[in-house]
Amino acid sequence: MASENPPPASELPASEPERAPELPPTLLDLSTYLLSRVGKTARGRLAERLAERGLRLWDMAVLASLADFGPQAQRDLVRRLGLDPSDLAKVADQLAAAGYVERARDRADRRRVSVSITDAGRALLAELDAQARAVQDEVLAPLDAGEREVLQSLLLRVHRGSGEPRRGL
Amino acid sequence: MASENPPPASELPASEPERAPELPPTLLDLSTYLLSRVGKTARGRLAERLAERGLRLWDMAVLASLADFGPQAQRDLVRRLGLDPSDLAKVADQLAAAGYVERARDRADRRRVSVSITDAGRALLAELDAQARAVQDEVLAPLDAGEREVLQSLLLRVHRGSGEPRRGL
DNA sequence: GAAATTAGTGGGTTGCAACCCACTATAGGG
DNA sequence: CCCTATAGTGGGTTGCAACCCACTAATTTC
Numbered sequence: 001m002a003s004e005n006p007p008p009a010s011e012l013p014a015s016e017p018e019r020a021p022e023l024p025p026t027l028l029d030l031s032t033y034l035l036s037r038v039g040k041t042a043r044g045r046l047a048e049r050l051a052e053r054g055l056r057l058w059d060m061a062v063l064a065s066l067a068d069f070g071p072q073a074q075r076d077l078v079r080r081l082g083l084d085p086s087d088l089a090k091v092a093d094q095l096a097a098a099g100y101v102e103r104a105r106d107r108a109d110r111r112r113v114s115v116s117i118t119d120a121g122r123a124l125l126a127e128l129d130a131q132a133r134a135v136q137d138e139v140l141a142p143l144d145a146g147e148r149e150v151l152q153s154l155l156l157r158v159h160r161g162s163g164e165p166r167r168g169l
Numbered sequence: 170m171a172s173e174n175p176p177p178a179s180e181l182p183a184s185e186p187e188r189a190p191e192l193p194p195t196l197l198d199l200s201t202y203l204l205s206r207v208g209k210t211a212r213g214r215l216a217e218r219l220a221e222r223g224l225r226l227w228d229m230a231v232l233a234s235l236a237d238f239g240p241q242a243q244r245d246l247v248r249r250l251g252l253d254p255s256d257l258a259k260v261a262d263q264l265a266a267a268g269y270v271e272r273a274r275d276r277a278d279r280r281r282v283s284v285s286i287t288d289a290g291r292a293l294l295a296e297l298d299a300q301a302r303a304v305q306d307e308v309l310a311p312l313d314a315g316e317r318e319v320l321q322s323l324l325l326r327v328h329r330g331s332g333e334p335r336r337g338l
Numbered sequence: 339g340a341a342a343t344t345a346g347t348g349g350g351t352t353g354c355a356a357c358c359c360a361c362t363a364t365a366g367g368g
Numbered sequence: 369c370c371c372t373a374t375a376g377t378g379g380g381t382t383g384c385a386a387c388c389c390a391c392t393a394a395t396t397t398c
Binding site: 056058083084086087109110111112 | 354355356357358359363364365
């Protein structure tokens with residue numbers, strides 16, 4: 001826990017106007033902390049860009065799910081993405097209103113609403129994906145291509161290993 | 170972006186009761202996404218444990234800063250940790266009330282309130298640090314020691330490279 | 339020693355994510 | 369048919385993080 005340096009005196013020369021202050025090593029030593037902090041940065045920057053188009057992360061997640069797995073009932077999206085059914089209804093509403101997805105009653109089970117992505121939706125997703133990669137380039141700037149791959153594969157393994165699905169995001 | 174499989178039919182055999190649903194590859198391919206998701210998990214689990222003691226992440230951050238850099242004025246903590254002065258006042262209040270830090274007017278500049286960590290505070294921080302490492306062990310379970318070091322150093326470089334201090338956390 | 343600056347505090351607001359409940363419509367089992 | 373379960377929706381609440389403003393007290397500048 002950094003047993004080195006608690007120098008009781010806080011009286012620096014005071015001639016320094018405003019250095020870039022450093023974070024406590026005790027925190028920086030924790031991957032937990034770095035993960036959380038860097039993750040939040042990444043998330044925040046992506047959310048920022050999406051917000052410019054009036055979109056949220058969930059919108060992208062839903063589009064991605066539809067693009068990757070084809071048309072699905074809302075309940076499937078709910079289970080896959082782990083968000084509240086009620087919230088998904090709202091997201092789907094927006095996306096449908098904007099023409100990015102289509103909703104239709106499932107003829108086999110008319111309780112279900114089958115959601116499918118439109119061409120406009122696919123086009124949008126492609127753009128969002130590009131934005132996400134742009135953010136990635138910003139955030140991972142200090143790493144070269146090889147290191148990024150290592151990071152990606154480590155993160156992927158960590159992700160798959162995380163037991164509880166953990167609601168949200 | 171996973172140009173493979175949008176099979177128009179959503180009619181699976183229906184004999185499957187409830188498989189573990191997979192996340193869209195389009196998302197999983199993004200380090201941005203993994204970083205954000207894994208980071209959130211880590212943060213959430215640590216916050217959970219701290220909450221059991223009525224503490225927040227900021228409390229730990231403040232204690233860490235005091236332990237690592239010695240007594241500081243609140244303004245220094247504010248700059249270092251990047252949180253709102255007003256919010257720090259509240260955090261410091263709690264910590265002082267619980268006896269983990271002490272506040273005293275700086276004799277040189279009596280506007281300043283110099284905050285220092287107490288022995289109880291150090292003991293607490295040690296416990297919190299242990300908790301954080303326990304969470305880390307959970308989260309990084311899929312990785313061996315060597316891989317964890319690699320991850321740590323990659324994250325550290327990413328962190329140091331992130332330009333704007335980015336308020337929060 | 340009056341004016342401008344800085345540290346800290348108290349008391350708010352705002353935005354968002356997560357969550358929850360009541361309700362409708364449909365389905366399926368007996 | 370009646371009863372229970374499931375899919376979706378609308379309309380909320382709650383908790384938290386971030387942020388902001390007004391105010392006091394002490395300090396520095398001129």
